[in-house]
Amino acid sequence: MPTLLVLHTSLNSASSVTRDLTATFVKRFLADHPGATTIERDLVTEPVPHLHPDLVPSVLGLAPTASPDGPAAVRTLADTLIEELESADTIVIGAPMYNFMVSSALKAWIDHVYRAKRTFAYIDGVPTGLLPPGKKVILFVSSGGAYSEGAARAIDFIEPFMRTAFRFIGILDITVIRAESQASLEAANSERSRAMQEVMALST
Template sequence: MIDRNGIEHAIYPIDGLGLNNITSIDGYYVSNGSKSKGARDMTTLLVVESSLFPEGVSASRGVTATFVARWLKKHPETSVVRRDLASDPIRHIDLGLLSGAAKTPAERTPADQVAAEISDQLIEELFAADVIVIGAPMYNFSIPSALKSWIDAIAIAGRTFRYLPDGRPEGLVRGKTVYIIASRGGIYSEGPGTTVNFQDTYLRAVLGLLGLTEVHVIAAERQKMGPEQQAAGVALAERQIEALLG
């Protein structure tokens, strides 16, 4: 299926929801990390970009491009799905989206269905992906609001996580690897900057809520510390890619 944004989706309906790589447990949809029978064998790489700046200016976009190129060289059979949150922003979460997305199709009103459409698309992309790459520049110690909107649209109780009887959350998106491409103006991976790093630390926490626990951080730091330091920060990130991907 091709959606209105020109993104191709593989649909494997389960109980009325177009989700891939999942099983149903007590009405919840759980990724098992393996292809369903009849599904394509091709690896799917979901690339989520959030920098306001274009490639050539944005460090996170540049390093993400390097990562994807290196991945495709090693895994040429990969299908790449791109979601650019700057050029195609997702609206901030509101009551309509939240309440509609949490309901099953049978429970939804026509208004719920319209409000939940973007959440359904993003959750479908998430479940269908084998590997997720998130380009996340640091803005004011945290992540861009566009990326937060993406998170709010996919972190839906009963869809991508649920609460157990004892109150603990359980992630329902499993068996996937996540790479966070983080860019930062200064140094936040060590020293005093770690106390105000709410970028990859937050992303690790919220991805863990969804069941995504295999998370690697590739950081391009020093991006506002002058040309030499900037280049050194990107070079270190590229070496991290080489070490991870081989």
């Protein structure tokens, strides 16, 4: 049976657009795949810490440090996050835009799942993703303004960053669904409805 990894990053727990879109997708996914395994992480209520210095050797593919305290605790968390990513067939991420970028909580998660010789490697000088093939990412992005086209597209760093981040570790199947203009009274509801229609049209 498939495994679904769900990451929430919205600070808005009451009326979050990305949480709503994610919940709708998860409900459909579980209806289509009874018995599927779901791994759900709320990076707001249970944040991943910023990358710890003790993890630097592991990130670089080197042996852990031999300091008395050791990197065991911080490495255990990173190991768990990597194992969850490796086991997942589909990764669903709710990623509201904060200052033109993903939240620092989501960036911290990405930092922890990057590990040389485990999730990526440089082979003959070429970066190569090492995650098992066949995985896909579904990214739900909400924003106060419209950044998918026009002049504002140049300051949208979420989609380019997330596509690059996952391609680097070997995930090429990436779908982005946006609910834009949420700061606009005129456009917010229609944008949210359009995004929900795209969710309902997704293949699970």
